[in-house]
Amino acid sequence: xxxxxxxxxxxxxxxCSALGPSxxxxxxxxxxxxxxxxxxxxxxxxxxxxxxxxxxxxKVAQAAGRDKQDMVEYMSGLPVEDLLAFSAVTNDLExxxxxAATGG
Numbered sequence: 564x565x566x567x568x569x570x571x572x573x574x575x576x577x578x579c580s581a582l583g584p585s586x587x588x589x590x591x592x593x594x595x596x597x598x599x600x601x602x603x604x605x606x607x608x609x610x611x612x613x614x615x616x617x618x619x620x621x622k623v624a625q626a627a628g629r630d631k632q633d634m635v636e637y638m639s640g641l642p643v644e645d646l647l648a649f650s651a652v653t654n655d656l657e658x659x660x661x662x663a664a665t666g667g
Contacts, residue, residue: 590608590627591604611623614648614655
């Protein structure tokens with residue numbers, strides 16, 4: 564379930580180029596452009612920023628929010644240590660997904 568939530572959340576972030584000035588805003592903007600609620604997008608971006616090392620968060624924001632990369636392909640090219648860093652995000656992403664599903 565967690566892997567599915569992580570993959571779905573990252574896929575949401577993989578759409579169009581971002582208009583916002585910050586890395587977090589780039590992720591939120593892209594997520595909203597993909598049709599997700601602003602609260603969900605903000606939750607996901609904050610979870611990534613809070614739990615990932617700053618340099619990895621910047622890479623993800625660049626790839627997802629600005630470069631329009633396919634996140635499945637992007638993540639398949641990450642070193643194992645970067646992939647392991649995403650394990651710290653899964654609980655928060657699950658909370659974001661549950662809040663979106665329940666409308667809260």
